[in-house]
Amino acid sequence: MYLKSAYEIRDKYLRKDMLPTIFCPGCGIGSALQYTLRAIDDLGLNQDEIVWVSGIGCSSRVPGFVNFDGLHTTHGRALAFATGIKLANPDLKIIAFMGDGDAAAIGGNHFIHAIRRNLDVTVILINNFTYGMTGGQVAPTALKGLRGTTAPYGQFENPFDIADLAVSAGANYVARWSVFNYLQGINSIKKALSKEGFTLVEFLSPCPISFGRRNRMKTSPELLRWYQKITVPLAKAKNMPPEELEGKIVIGEFADRDRPGLVREYEAYKKRAKKMMGWEE
Amino acid sequence: MRYPFPVGRSDFIQGDEAIARAAILAGCRFYAGYPITPASEIFEAMALYMPLVDGVSIQMEDEIASIAAIIGASWAGAKAMTATSGPGFSLMMENLGYAIMTETPLVLVDVQRGGPSTGQPTLAAQGDIMQAIWGTHGDHSLIVLSPATVQEAFDFTIRAFNLAEKYRTPVVLLTDAEIAHMRERVYIPNPEEVEIVNRKLPQNEEEARLPFGDPHGDGVPPMPIFGKGYRTYVTGLTHDERGRPKTVDAEVHERLIRRIIEKLERNKENIISYETYALDDAEIAIVSTGIVSRSAVRAVKILREKGVKAGLLKLNTLWPFDFNMIEELAEQVKKIYVPEMNLGQLYHLVKEGANGKAEVELMPKIGGEVHTPMEIVERVVG
Amino acid sequence: MAKEIYSTYPMVKYLRKEALPTALCPGCGGGTVLNAFANAVDQLKIDPKDLVVVSGIGCSAWIASPYFLADTLHTTHGRAIAFATGVKAGLPDKKVVVISGDGDLASIGGNHLLHAARRNIDITVILVNNFIYGMTGGQVAPTTPFGAKTTTSPYRNIEHPLNISETIAAAGASYVARWTTAHVYQLIESIKKALQVKGFSLVEVVSQCPIQFGRRNQMKNPAEMLRWFLKNSVPVSKAKNMSPEELEGKFVIGEFVSRQRPEFTEEINKLIDEVQENFGLKGE
Amino acid sequence: MRKEILFSGFGGQGVILASVILGRAAAVYENLYAVQTQTYGPESRGGASKAEVVISDEPIDYPKALKPDCAVFFSQEAYNKYLRTVREGAKVIVESDLVPHRDEEFEKKLKVYALPLTGIAEETTGLSLTMNILTLGVLTAWTEVVSREAIEKAVLDAVPKGTEEINLRALHKGFELGEKARTEGL
Numbered sequence A: 001m002y003l004k005s006a007y008e009i010r011d012k013y014l015r016k017d018m019l020p021t022i023f024c025p026g027c028g029i030g031s032a033l034q035y036t037l038r039a040i041d042d043l044g045l046n047q048d049e050i051v052w053v054s055g056i057g058c059s060s061r062v063p064g065f066v067n068f069d070g071l072h073t074t075h076g077r078a079l080a081f082a083t084g085i086k087l088a089n090p091d092l093k094i095i096a097f098m099g100d101g102d103a104a105a106i107g108g109n110h111f112i113h114a115i116r117r118n119l120d121v122t123v124i125l126i127n128n129f130t131y132g133m134t135g136g137q138v139a140p141t142a143l144k145g146l147r148g149t150t151a152p153y154g155q156f157e158n159p160f161d162i163a164d165l166a167v168s169a170g171a172n173y174v175a176r177w178s179v180f181n182y183l184q185g186i187n188s189i190k191k192a193l194s195k196e197g198f199t200l201v202e203f204l205s206p207c208p209i210s211f212g213r214r215n216r217m218k219t220s221p222e223l224l225r226w227y228q229k230i231t232v233p234l235a236k237a238k239n240m241p242p243e244e245l246e247g248k249i250v251i252g253e254f255a256d257r258d259r260p261g262l263v264r265e266y267e268a269y270k271k272r273a274k275k276m277m278g279w280e281e
Numbered sequence B: 001m002r003y004p005f006p007v008g009r010s011d012f013i014q015g016d017e018a019i020a021r022a023a024i025l026a027g028c029r030f031y032a033g034y035p036i037t038p039a040s041e042i043f044e045a046m047a048l049y050m051p052l053v054d055g056v057s058i059q060m061e062d063e064i065a066s067i068a069a070i071i072g073a074s075w076a077g078a079k080a081m082t083a084t085s086g087p088g089f090s091l092m093m094e095n096l097g098y099a100i101m102t103e104t105p106l107v108l109v110d111v112q113r114g115g116p117s118t119g120q121p122t123l124a125a126q127g128d129i130m131q132a133i134w135g136t137h138g139d140h141s142l143i144v145l146s147p148a149t150v151q152e153a154f155d156f157t158i159r160a161f162n163l164a165e166k167y168r169t170p171v172v173l174l175t176d177a178e179i180a181h182m183r184e185r186v187y188i189p190n191p192e193e194v195e196i197v198n199r200k201l202p203q204n205e206e207e208a209r210l211p212f213g214d215p216h217g218d219g220v221p222p223m224p225i226f227g228k229g230y231r232t233y234v235t236g237l238t239h240d241e242r243g244r245p246k247t248v249d250a251e252v253h254e255r256l257i258r259r260i261i262e263k264l265e266r267n268k269e270n271i272i273s274y275e276t277y278a279l280d281d282a283e284i285a286i287v288s289t290g291i292v293s294r295s296a297v298r299a300v301k302i303l304r305e306k307g308v309k310a311g312l313l314k315l316n317t318l319w320p321f322d323f324n325m326i327e328e329l330a331e332q333v334k335k336i337y338v339p340e341m342n343l344g345q346l347y348h349l350v351k352e353g354a355n356g357k358a359e360v361e362l363m364p365k366i367g368g369e370v371h372t373p374m375e376i377v378e379r380v381v382g
Numbered sequence C: 001m002a003k004e005i006y007s008t009y010p011m012v013k014y015l016r017k018e019a020l021p022t023a024l025c026p027g028c029g030g031g032t033v034l035n036a037f038a039n040a041v042d043q044l045k046i047d048p049k050d051l052v053v054v055s056g057i058g059c060s061a062w063i064a065s066p067y068f069l070a071d072t073l074h075t076t077h078g079r080a081i082a083f084a085t086g087v088k089a090g091l092p093d094k095k096v097v098v099i100s101g102d103g104d105l106a107s108i109g110g111n112h113l114l115h116a117a118r119r120n121i122d123i124t125v126i127l128v129n130n131f132i133y134g135m136t137g138g139q140v141a142p143t144t145p146f147g148a149k150t151t152t153s154p155y156r157n158i159e160h161p162l163n164i165s166e167t168i169a170a171a172g173a174s175y176v177a178r179w180t181t182a183h184v185y186q187l188i189e190s191i192k193k194a195l196q197v198k199g200f201s202l203v204e205v206v207s208q209c210p211i212q213f214g215r216r217n218q219m220k221n222p223a224e225m226l227r228w229f230l231k232n233s234v235p236v237s238k239a240k241n242m243s244p245e246e247l248e249g250k251f252v253i254g255e256f257v258s259r260q261r262p263e264f265t266e267e268i269n270k271l272i273d274e275v276q277e278n279f280g281l282k283g284e
Numbered sequence D: 001m002r003k004e005i006l007f008s009g010f011g012g013q014g015v016i017l018a019s020v021i022l023g024r025a026a027a028v029y030e031n032l033y034a035v036q037t038q039t040y041g042p043e044s045r046g047g048a049s050k051a052e053v054v055i056s057d058e059p060i061d062y063p064k065a066l067k068p069d070c071a072v073f074f075s076q077e078a079y080n081k082y083l084r085t086v087r088e089g090a091k092v093i094v095e096s097d098l099v100p101h102r103d104e105e106f107e108k109k110l111k112v113y114a115l116p117l118t119g120i121a122e123e124t125t126g127l128s129l130t131m132n133i134l135t136l137g138v139l140t141a142w143t144e145v146v147s148r149e150a151i152e153k154a155v156l157d158a159v160p161k162g163t164e165e166i167n168l169r170a171l172h173k174g175f176e177l178g179e180k181a182r183t184e185g186l
Helices: A006-015 A031-043 A059-065 A078-088 A100-106 A108-118 A162-169 A184-193 A220-232 A260-277 B013-027 B040-053 B063-075 B086-101 B128-135 B150-165 B177-179 B204-210 B250-265 B291-306 B324-332 B347-354 B371-381 C001-008 C010-014 C030-043 C080-090 C102-108 C110-119 C165-172 C184-196 C224-230 C263-278 D015-029 D076-085 D115-126 D126-143 D150-156 D162-181
Strands: A051-053 A067-073 A093-097 A123-129 A173-178 A198-204 A231-233 A249-256 B007-014 B029-035 B056-059 B079-084 B104-113 B120-124 B141-143 B170-176 B181-190 B232-235 B274-277 B282-287 B308-317 B317-319 B335-340 B359-364 C051-055 C071-074 C094-102 C123-129 C177-178 C203-204 C233-235 C251-258 D001-012 D033-040 D050-055 D070-073 D093-094 D111-115
Touching: A006 D093, A031 A093, A031 A184, A031 D033, A051 A059, A059 A067, A059 B232, A059 B274, A078 A108, A078 A123, A078 A260, A078 B056, A093 A100, A093 B104, A100 A108, A100 A123, A100 A162, A108 A162, A108 A198, A108 B063, A108 C110, A108 C233, A123 A184, A162 A173, A162 A198, A162 B086, A173 A220, A184 A198, A184 B040, A198 A260, A198 C203, A220 A231, A220 D150, A249 C203, A260 B040, A260 B086, A260 C123, B007 B013, B013 B029, B013 B040, B013 B079, B013 B170, B013 B177, B029 B040, B029 B063, B040 B056, B040 B079, B056 B324, B056 D001, B063 B079, B063 D050, B079 B086, B079 C165, B086 B104, B086 B128, B086 B170, B104 B150, B120 B177, B120 B291, B128 B141, B128 B317, B128 B347, B128 C080, B128 C203, B141 B150, B150 B170, B150 B181, B170 B177, B177 B371, B177 D033, B181 B324, B181 D015, B204 D162, B232 C102, B282 B291, B282 B347, B282 B371, B291 B308, B291 B335, B291 B371, B291 C224, B324 B335, B324 B347, B335 B371, B347 C010, B359 B371, C001 C010, C001 D162, C010 C030, C030 C094, C030 C123, C051 C080, C071 C080, C080 C094, C080 C102, C080 C110, C080 C123, C080 C263, C080 D111, C094 C102, C102 C110, C102 C123, C102 C165, C110 C123, C123 C184, C165 C177, C165 C203, C165 C251, C177 C184, C177 C224, C184 C203, C184 C251, C224 C233, C263 D162, D001 D015, D001 D076, D001 D162, D015 D050, D015 D126, D015 D150, D050 D076, D070 D076, D070 D126, D093 D115, D093 D126, D111 D162, D115 D126, D115 D162, D126 D150, D126 D162
Parallel strands: A051 A067, A051 A093, A067 B232, A093 A123, A123 A198, A173 A198, A231 A249, B029 B056, B029 B079, B079 B104, B104 B170, B141 B170, B282 B308, B282 B335, B335 B359, C051 C071, C051 C094, C094 C123, C123 C203, C177 C203, C233 C251, D001 D070, D070 D093, D093 D111
Antiparallel strands: A173 A249, B007 B181, B104 B120, B141 B317, B181 D033, B274 B308, C177 C251, D001 D050, D033 D050
């Protein structure tokens, strides 16, 4: 695959007056953002027909930096706002850029219900196991034993597997990679953007400052090496017993199906209403 | 345009139903809600009507999501509404603040019931007045309307949409369980009789570039809705005129918040609405809002028969609030009574307005029943 | 007549007699659930003093509250599990049970349900799924079957129901089972298991609401609804070999998971011990 | 002109529907002002049920009945609870089979028309459920609070499709009975 230079992508899609970004050196959000922009570029999507939506957190600042319509909303609620945008103007394509705390803790309910409805939205989910912006509290994705400012003695709760949850709730497309898997990442986003209904691409993304530092991985490369150690490709994971998978994170494509999206269902619903009331044949 | 209910004639319907029909006639095409007594009938009517007029009605997973969805829809260009009651209203406070900060036009109906918490789901109260005005955090202003009859519930709903669009602000329609379920004669106008105000859209690139500026000097920026190529960025963070986050700049914060508050404050005269009854020569004034006003009118009639020079000021808007008008009233009368279905909320605003020029006495009533006219009369004549 | 029933119904000893009769409509499945729960408590010989029953808002929140004679905490809409988390953390020796409805626990409260399952906190949730908001007059729920009529989906539901048991099993619960009110004995057995398992347990009970759901969906009387449950119930073991299309409109019944996983209150107490040990605070 | 009408009985008798139809007749077909309010007992089925209609030729301030000019009692419980709220000289319709115990002393101050309404409805239409519509007929013809045409139109608006004929039959029987009361000067 031919990759355009990063400058070309930057100049085409970012708001110059907003740069530099607020992201710390070594943060993985920039990578996931770049993959998303490359996917948009490769697919030749119209920049004026995409709305970026986000909640609160580091990842949620992304819509401010990209030169698209953007709605930076309240903590956890991005997908509920997205429901309104999409249904009020189905011609718009929605990308929700979210963090793990935002999507899976405070926003967990909106997340599963948006999936259940099969809302037409592509979620790019940055999973860094922590609340970066507020200073490194534990997130519900944090693996057991990991530390955060609110779990100074190590996380004692069980973690969420967001991708797994999205599959059981019924998403049309679900994939997870670490930001290290850039080609798979771009390809998954392209696939996600091309499908109707709810699509999710989750990225394990390094947060050296708020997360790494507290877990003996001060730099991004250390975190990436750790990801390599704990991630297991889906094909391989299938043959592994649960004990061996303890503390590991499976990566790959978990769902790829074509249930009708909410917009299509609502269009049919309007027709049915008019028919039932005798307004239309 | 075909309507799913008769227009250009009177009908006999409940307050909740009147609100739904008014919303459709005002141009509302997006409704998101969550079941709650006594507001569910608004949602049920919207569910029936919306698909027929090519609008959207969707049930969200909770009230937080309901108001979020209508804000999203508003930025996608639709006139949008949600309706709830106390417990749901409390959940909406977070995103009501977001709508104020991002200057998003929307209509939020709160059908008041007895609280706090689950309280008295089927019975009326006026306990959300303070929450409607001050419920969300931070410095802010918004518009709060308060109908007393089913016809007013209808008329004020249309007005709520128009004010929301005109001033780019959320508008709260504060009704109650009594009006919600009461059936009353309502005139449903022909669509051409309905005055419709639409939001200002940017006329050129320069205006579109400043979605939170003040290009017309009226404090109300044109709204560059999504999908038109404006590439608007909207955030609940403190932002400059272009919408760029400026979270530690005191000057930007003050400019933004003051403009949001002042755009309503300086248009007060066009927003505030009230009615008076026998107030011209009154020595005793009753100040009330909503359903209680109907008992108050009757009480004034009875008092006048008894030779007491009583008069009524019925507030149709609760915010912005005309403190000066209350002070003038206090200079005219000896005493002001404030009957309300709570233990004192409107009373505090009136007392502040009266500014010590007349005694202000609260007539509270809680438990679900509206004051009877005689209860008010007896309190006045002792 | 009611008085006679109270005097002969053996489970009445677990009920607050002064609160009876219940506010549930005739034919409601809630009574079956209350009866099953009381029987499970009775068979396990649990002293009601060791029970705390928590509920949210909705008809099903009234199944145990105020009727069940234990400590009962009737809370806000959707939040019962969050309240129960606090109760359990404070009283780890008590059995904390949440009995509430689908709208309450899986719509507005969906997030709390998910996170309690993830934490695997030792509480038992009996989720009464009647596909509808009964108390507010029959609005669509996230569990309403595709195509069913409700007051807010008057032209038939276009959303797909959330499979609560499957989702909560994926979120990490120790024990998850689903039955219908037509499977009373299995239901009692599952509630017993759920009460005994260490960790988060969910018993989903598909239950009939003839008034708000049945009436709008050609099943006016409760018996018709029970027949509908029986006819469309598929055991988990059989469902595994069925395609999603074949499972459309079916109720998969049985145990979804029954496993041992680290439990929240134990883990937190273990951690407290470790930390105190580390800081030399032990035994002070 | 302010007229207050009270309807009361137990859930399932169509108390609320009767009040809505009367209000509708006044508001939509007589161009009068009208308000209808209701209260239920705690149970959704079978509990006590009360509805009020206020009709006036000018805007209605207080929307509830102060002293009803006219009242309908379909149950003993309702009768016991609300009879003494009506004004002196009020026209009162009582379902005589369902209200066996009467307050004869208080009734002396009123104009009371007691009839086995349920039985008459059953006889007229074969359906005791039409009792509320029949009562509306009695009320309309006796009190002339709205015209017969208006109440007829309002009944047709409110009843389920396919039951129009049967309900009109009940209504007309009610007119007959009400007419009798009126001409007899009751």
